[in-house]
Amino acid sequence: MTRTAFLVLKSPQEQDPTHMIKRLSEKEDASVILVEDGVYQALTPAPADRLSKATSHILVSREDLEARGFTPAELRTGKAAEYADIVDLIMEKTERTVTI
Amino acid sequence: MASSTLVLITKSPYGLEEAFAGLRLALAMGVNGMKTSVLMLDDGVYNALATQKSDVVKMPSNMEATKELYDFDIPVYVVKEDLEARGIPESKLFEGLKVVPASAARQLLSEHDVTTTF
């Protein structure tokens, strides 16, 4: 199947991205990039759990995390990433990008 | 090099410019001969209603913008489960749309090189 990177910019209060992710991809083919308020998805218990179950690879923008008062150690899922890592995921590790 | 585009329409018409903008983007790809498809899902399925009257709010019609795509062989799919979840029977849709199960979305995604969301 198609390896897809899903881009999420919104907090879990605004959006549950796993609804769209599950429709468009198997867990093993799904990666997610969390930027801006999307980083809250990886910091909140239930949304982080849902994302872990729907995707196999989660990148969280390190600078957006830190700007909002959190550290990578506080992530409930995924790992902190620089924009270089995000671009590597988009260009090399997946075949297409879908913004949710 | 991308030779096909899938346009996902997830927003309803007339409150936001998104759905109309997505239909125009699909048209722009299609008139250039690029293989292009549109998938209406989530609140995007509201764009499929035959009874919409955009002139009441002095807006261009999303129904007409959708039908213009047919001239360029751009198929427009509508997710069945999202219609059902909103209580919209298929009999209320305008002509030419292709109602598909949500499971068809993965296939559509894999059949196009790039995807954009509205």
Next chain:
Amino acid sequence: MAKTLTILWRTGSMMAMDANVAVKIAQAALAKGYKVHMFGYGEGVTAVKKGQNPKRFPNVGKELEDTAKQSVEIAVCETCFAARGFERGEEIPGAKVGSLTNNLFKFVSESDRLVTIAR
């Protein structure tokens, strides 16, 4: 040949950091040797308005102007630009007021990936 990325952004210059995120992705892609195109659509066109002065906030117009100097082709939708009362010539240096049919189609056709930044 280096892969090419098109970034399509649709959020306005000050309503969110989306346009700034688009620039950050573009810059990171350039640093890795990829070719980058950028297209502003809908409210996104406000990010290429010349003379933005957001005081203490990041100036996305300036960021895009600097990005254009690094061989990134930047275009925006003319219909969207005019709809917001902007005239040709009011865009930042390096940005082209163009169209979906000409510019975005060309960008996408030349690209290996398309990233949409919108909400």
